[in-house]
Amino acid sequence: MDALSELAFFAMLARHGSLAATARELGLTPAAVSARLAKLERRLGARLLHRTTRRVTVTEEGELYLAEGARILGDLGALERRIAGNRAQPRGLLRVNATFGFGRRHIVPAVADFVRRYPEVEVQMRLTDRPLPLRDEGFDVGIRFGDIPDTRLTARRIAANRRLLCAAPAYLKAHGTPQSPRELQGHACLVVRENDAAYGTWHLQSGRRTEAVKVRGPLSSNDGESVLQWALDGHGIVLRSEWEVAACLRAGTLRALLPGWAAPPADIHALYAERANLPAKVSAFVDFLLDRYAGQRRRPARNELVW
Numbered sequence: 001m002d003a004l005s006e007l008a009f010f011a012m013l014a015r016h017g018s019l020a021a022t023a024r025e026l027g028l029t030p031a032a033v034s035a036r037l038a039k040l041e042r043r044l045g046a047r048l049l050h051r052t053t054r055r056v057t058v059t060e061e062g063e064l065y066l067a068e069g070a071r072i073l074g075d076l077g078a079l080e081r082r083i084a085g086n087r088a089q090p091r092g093l094l095r096v097n098a099t100f101g102f103g104r105r106h107i108v109p110a111v112a113d114f115v116r117r118y119p120e121v122e123v124q125m126r127l128t129d130r131p132l133p134l135r136d137e138g139f140d141v142g143i144r145f146g147d148i149p150d151t152r153l154t155a156r157r158i159a160a161n162r163r164l165l166c167a168a169p170a171y172l173k174a175h176g177t178p179q180s181p182r183e184l185q186g187h188a189c190l191v192v193r194e195n196d197a198a199y200g201t202w203h204l205q206s207g208r209r210t211e212a213v214k215v216r217g218p219l220s221s222n223d224g225e226s227v228l229q230w231a232l233d234g235h236g237i238v239l240r241s242e243w244e245v246a247a248c249l250r251a252g253t254l255r256a257l258l259p260g261w262a263a264p265p266a267d268i269h270a271l272y273a274e275r276a277n278l279p280a281k282v283s284a285f286v287d288f289l290l291d292r293y294a295g296q297r298r299r300p301a302r303n304e305l306v307w
Contacts, residue, residue: 004076006040007069010048013037014058014066015152015274019051067148067155070274074156077278078287088280091120096285097134098143101224102243102268103127107143114288121281129222134271140282145241146266155269158289159296160306162242163263165202166254170234178237181211181261188236189215190227202239204261211261241266243296246307259302268293 013022013033023033041048048062058066098107104127111123126132126139134142134153148155167177171188178184181204191200200220204211217236221227224240231238232253238245248254270286272278290297300306 004073006036006043007065008073009036010040010062011066011069011073011274013049013056014062017055017057019056070154071157074154077283078156078290089120090118090279090281090284092122092279092281094121094123094141094281094285095139096123096125096141096143097132097137097139098125098127099131099145100127100129102143102145102241106243110289110292113292114285117288118281118284121284135273140272140279141285142271144269144271146264148269148271152274153271154274155271156286156290157267157297158270158286159243159268159293160299161266161268161296162300163239163266164242164245164249165204165237165239165257165261165263166231166245166249167237167257168232168234168254169252171231171236172255174234178257181213181258184213184215184237187215188217188219190217190230190236190238191215191220192224192227193220193222202263204258204263206261239263242305243268243307246305249305256303 009026012025013019016022016025019030019033019037023030026033028036037049044061044065046061046065047059048065049056050059096107096111103125107125111125115121115123126137131142131144132139134140143158144155145161165184175187178187181202184202189200189202193200200215202213202215204213215237219227219230219235221230224244227238228240228244228248230236231240232248237257245254249256270289272282272286296306298306
């Protein structure tokens with residue numbers, strides 16, 4: 001078997017979580033599926049699944065193989081659709097989930113342009129403060145940030161997105177500019193709070209050095225736009241996505257801090273359920289987003305802004 005077919009086989013196995021269910025879909029015996037998996041693991045030199053009598057679970061190596069493999073299979077599918085001309089006409093109801101901030105600023109106008117191009121598609125978009133489970137809620141496409149925990153879904157990276165430390169010039173003039181991550185503990189830090197913890201924790205990295213800094217300040221909220229507005233008003237330091245703060249940094253209403261340190265990226269993905277025959281409305285919308293944000297997909301230099 002070639003590497004791509006084995007990759008697709010493993011993705012199916014991980015999605016079902018069962019040798020028997022995979023065997024039924026492929027028209028094989030469970031023993032044949034088990035033998036094929038063992039052959040793949042021998043070729044890779046790594047165990048991809050933990051097996052029990054009832055269920056299989058993905059190992060750390062299997063998660064890596066699956067995550068990178070999903071991207072490869074997605075890219076291959078997009079290429080084949082483009083070469084084939086994607087003759088199927090997108091039509092019908094498309095249900096999309098996105099978070100409030102990015103959804104309002106970027107996905108709402110994207111949807112407006114999409115339905116102009118494909119007038120036979122009807123879009124229902126639900127904006128929420130937190131991402132919703134696509135399978136449980138019946139969404140066709142979800143827009144997500146950062147790591148993708150559900151390996152049963154296909155994830156296409158539509159844009160790169162860094163998280164940047166920023167503060168208003170007025171705050172820095174009054175309180176000074178931190179020169180190291182530890183100095184953040186002596187500053188007013190504006191935290192997006194999702195629980196009742198007294199502190200927020202900001203994770204920063206410089207080369208091989210990492211710092212987990214507990215921060216707090218006079219203001220916090222569960223709403224990122226509120227926290228950003230407080231930062232613009234000079235109330236403290238904020239850690240926010242590049243897509244949110246790039247315009248403020250260009251205008252000088254915010255200044256980037258600790259340029260030698262970086263927070264973990266929160267790249268933006270379009271998620272959808274893997275299917276043998278993906279509906280044209282879904283593939284067209286994902287391809288539309290990939291084209292729309294092609295300029296934001298590359299990794300920027302340290303002091304460069306791409307949003």
